[in-house]
Amino acid sequence: MGLKTFKKGIYPPSGKELTAALPVEELPLPAQVVLPLGQHIGAPAKPLVEVGAEVATGQKIAEAQGGVSVPLHASISGKVVAIEPRPHVCGRLEPAIVIESDGADRRAPDLVTGRKLEELSAEQIKVLMKEAGLVGMGGAAFPTHVKYCPPETEASHGQYCPTQPVDYVILNGAECEPYLTCDHRLMVEQAADVIRGLLAFMKAAGASRGMIGVEANKPDAIAALREAADGFPVEVVPLKVKYPQGEERMLIYAATRRVVPANALPIAVGVIVNNVATAAAFGRYLREGLPLVDRIVTVTGKGIKEPKNLRVRIGTLVEDLIKYCGGFTEPPGRIILGGPMTGPAVYRLDLPVMKATSGILVQTRREVEKPQVLPCIRCGKCIQVCPFNLLPNYLADYAEHGRFEEAEKYGISQCRECGSCAYVCPSRRPLLQLVKNAKQQIKAAQ
Amino acid sequence: METEVVVSASPHLRAGLSAERIMWLVVAALIPAAGTGVFYFGRHALLIILVSIATAVITEALTCILMKRPLTIGDGSAVVTGLLLALTLPPTVPLWIPAAGSAFAIVLGKQIYGGLGYNPFNPALVGRAFLLASWPVLMTKWVWPEGSLGWVTEPPAAALGLSVDAVAGSTALGLWGEGLNKIPYLQMYLGKIAGSLGETSALAILLGGLFLLVFKIIDWRIPVGFLGTVVVLAFLWGEDPLFHLLAGGLLLGAFFMATDYVTTPVTPRGRLIFGVGCGLFTMLIRMYGGLPEGVCYSILLMNIATPLLDRWTVPKRFGEVRANG
Numbered sequence: 001m002g003l004k005t006f007k008k009g010i011y012p013p014s015g016k017e018l019t020a021a022l023p024v025e026e027l028p029l030p031a032q033v034v035l036p037l038g039q040h041i042g043a044p045a046k047p048l049v050e051v052g053a054e055v056a057t058g059q060k061i062a063e064a065q066g067g068v069s070v071p072l073h074a075s076i077s078g079k080v081v082a083i084e085p086r087p088h089v090c091g092r093l094e095p096a097i098v099i100e101s102d103g104a105d106r107r108a109p110d111l112v113t114g115r116k117l118e119e120l121s122a123e124q125i126k127v128l129m130k131e132a133g134l135v136g137m138g139g140a141a142f143p144t145h146v147k148y149c150p151p152e153t154e155a156s157h158g159q160y161c162p163t164q165p166v167d168y169v170i171l172n173g174a175e176c177e178p179y180l181t182c183d184h185r186l187m188v189e190q191a192a193d194v195i196r197g198l199l200a201f202m203k204a205a206g207a208s209r210g211m212i213g214v215e216a217n218k219p220d221a222i223a224a225l226r227e228a229a230d231g232f233p234v235e236v237v238p239l240k241v242k243y244p245q246g247e248e249r250m251l252i253y254a255a256t257r258r259v260v261p262a263n264a265l266p267i268a269v270g271v272i273v274n275n276v277a278t279a280a281a282f283g284r285y286l287r288e289g290l291p292l293v294d295r296i297v298t299v300t301g302k303g304i305k306e307p308k309n310l311r312v313r314i315g316t317l318v319e320d321l322i323k324y325c326g327g328f329t330e331p332p333g334r335i336i337l338g339g340p341m342t343g344p345a346v347y348r349l350d351l352p353v354m355k356a357t358s359g360i361l362v363q364t365r366r367e368v369e370k371p372q373v374l375p376c377i378r379c380g381k382c383i384q385v386c387p388f389n390l391l392p393n394y395l396a397d398y399a400e401h402g403r404f405e406e407a408e409k410y411g412i413s414q415c416r417e418c419g420s421c422a423y424v425c426p427s428r429r430p431l432l433q434l435v436k437n438a439k440q441q442i443k444a445a446q
Numbered sequence: 447m448e449t450e451v452v453v454s455a456s457p458h459l460r461a462g463l464s465a466e467r468i469m470w471l472v473v474a475a476l477i478p479a480a481g482t483g484v485f486y487f488g489r490h491a492l493l494i495i496l497v498s499i500a501t502a503v504i505t506e507a508l509t510c511i512l513m514k515r516p517l518t519i520g521d522g523s524a525v526v527t528g529l530l531l532a533l534t535l536p537p538t539v540p541l542w543i544p545a546a547g548s549a550f551a552i553v554l555g556k557q558i559y560g561g562l563g564y565n566p567f568n569p570a571l572v573g574r575a576f577l578l579a580s581w582p583v584l585m586t587k588w589v590w591p592e593g594s595l596g597w598v599t600e601p602p603a604a605a606l607g608l609s610v611d612a613v614a615g616s617t618a619l620g621l622w623g624e625g626l627n628k629i630p631y632l633q634m635y636l637g638k639i640a641g642s643l644g645e646t647s648a649l650a651i652l653l654g655g656l657f658l659l660v661f662k663i664i665d666w667r668i669p670v671g672f673l674g675t676v677v678v679l680a681f682l683w684g685e686d687p688l689f690h691l692l693a694g695g696l697l698l699g700a701f702f703m704a705t706d707y708v709t710t711p712v713t714p715r716g717r718l719i720f721g722v723g724c725g726l727f728t729m730l731i732r733m734y735g736g737l738p739e740g741v742c743y744s745i746l747l748m749n750i751a752t753p754l755l756d757r758w759t760v761p762k763r764f765g766e767v768r769a770n771g
Contacts, residue, residue: 013459259764259765262764333452334453334454335451336456340459341459345451346453363458371460374563377708379468380707380717388763389761394756414763414765414766424463425460426461426464432455433455
């Protein structure tokens with residue numbers, strides 16, 4: 001088969017069959033939402049409301065702070081009952097705005113509906129991206145507008161900088177993480193919003209062409225997108241089913257054969273990549289005026305009674321989702337926010353769904369292997385799968401022994417943390433963990 | 447939450463192939479060669495194998511206890527070492543030979559460096575080199591297969607026009623060294639010849655080697671580089687390449703010794719160069735060395751070069767822009 005792809009990578013079990021065919025269900029309004037001010041990479045948002053304030057759905061309740069930041073919106077209508085540190089997926093308590101629902105889901109009156117793309121300039125679109133609270137919804141949570149107007153320095157806050165010419169905006173619909181089907185369902189059910197968002201992104205970037213990369217295991221999504229894209233300069237590209245097909249640089253390589261230089265951003269090769277869910281959120285924002293206040297979350301795994309794809313308001317607690325899916329089948333072994341390859345394991349259920357929370361995966365105790373870690377036997381399997389052609393065994397070894405200079409020399413900064421190395425390691429070595437740890441220490445020392 | 451959950455670093459999925467399973471798959475891949483050895487050389491060959499494996503496992507357990515380290519015999523690597531060493535021994539050796547070799551291989555070939563993963567030399571070959579240096583006479587006493595199962599083979603004395611005695615104590619390479627390489631290829635292929643107990647049957651070794659290649663346990667670059675170099679060099683020297691492939695321990699070495707993960711390079715190019723180097727040294731020793739066979743020493747020599755080969759053959763990274771100057 002001549003499907004486009006990248007070199008190397010792995011073939012983990014899919015797990016998607018649990019939810020791939022299930023249409024998105026709307027989760028009933030939660031009684032309360034917890035909206036962390038820091039849901040994105042960059043500076044946390046700054047509250048615009050005080051405790052006791054009445055807020056409406058879609059109302060801006062916190063303002064972006066600095067160049068790399070986005071505003072935050074109320075995801076339900078009701079009353080602000082607290083602005084205080086709350087449990088966050090990072091493991092600490094982080095400041096959050098807590099809203100108690102009035103059950104009405106009253107929308108903010110100033111939401112502008114029916115914006116027409118023809119009537120918007122590129123600059124206006126960029127402002128709207130930020131105002132919609134858009135971040136990368138695939139997991140990275142990087143403020144979307146920053147990709148379109150990279151700030152030269154921290155000081156360029158609010159100032160749009162000239163960018164390099166962009167040929168392609170590529171939407172990432174690969175969804176290569178096992179078990180997750182939220183993007184799959186989104187592409188099937190909201191193809192028009194995806195295309196509308198993509199066309200807006202293309203206009204913002206001055207790109208003449210758009211692409212949507214979708215793994216070939218989602219033929220219904222590919223068909224729906226092609227139908228919606230008919231007549232537009234947008235190509236839907238079926239990709240080989242392989243992990244990490246959705247890694248940004250691998251996706252760019254697969255779709256365009258362009259190689260993003262190690263220390264550069266994709267824009268260096270004239271490409272900007274966004275997640276399909278981000279595009280759909282923006283497409284709907286243009287249509288309905290509703291900023292990023294909800295998202296689709298795949299609640300799945302052998303540990304969940306009734307796996308589902310749910311549309312939930314940002315800030316809904318994980319326990320509400322699990323309850324709606326019938327609860328656990330048995331005492332859970334591990335609870336993961338996101339997919340099994342990159343998602344963090346959590347130990348409490350009172351964590352809020354955030355803008356980049358794509359899934360809740362519950363593994364049973366039997367699925368959770370207590371790994372017996374052996375020394376590296378130098379089998380080289382990590383090298384055979386690393387999409388960046390790194391030497392994960394050496395990097396992890398240097399990392400473990402604090403030899404950071406050598407780790408840097410062998411390209412540790414190029415690791416995008418896909419975890420393929422740790423997946424294949426027969427000695428069950430925590431390769432990714434060691435590498436991540438070293439990267440953090442190197443960064444902290446700079 | 448009332449129940450306990452595991453909080454661990456991603457990824458939360460792991461491939462099924464564990465190090466232990468790899469070791470046992472290697473053992474499985476050696477069964478045809480070991481079985482053929484027992485078939486041709488009889489009960490004593492089986493005893494050599496069992497003593498060698500048992501000594502390796504017991505020695506590793508003892509060293510673990512002495513060094514106050516976790517018991518590692520469950521990982522299967524000691525079994526592989528014991529089995530591999532046994533397969534490189536003449537089928538006539540007294541049983542204390544595999545015991546001494548295995549103990550040496552485990553203690554001074556592996557555990558002294560820190561155990562699995564840290565040894566620079568292939569432990570089984572360290573054991574064999576030690577035995578060859580210490581008891582050269584016992585280690586070169588060859589017999590032609592008699593077969594314990596009623597299979598009786600005569601040395602090909604008649605075919606060579608020599609007395610049975612002149613042939614009885616020589617391997618194919620030994621005869622070749624004296625200018626007598628008239629053993630039919632089919633006989634060499636099946637293994638009805640004198641030699642170490644696991645090295646004689648090309649068929650049995652290829653079966654196991656193919657198994658390891660198909661299941662991607664070993665990298666094709668090492669055996670292909672190794673065997674390819676031997677064929678090319680034999681051809682250039684005006685030798686019969688097929689004879690050199692089938693004779694001695696070449697196939698066993700190329701598929702099972704030179705592919706040992708721990709003591710060979712991890713990079714693709716490094717592995718190819720490693721194989722080529724093994725082939726080069728094997729042919730140099732065969733053509734010019736004082737020994738008829740050079741597989742063991744060629745692999746040990748290349749083991750020395752492994753860290754260097756890794757360093758020299760670092761793959762080009764994705765998106766890497768090599769700095770000028």
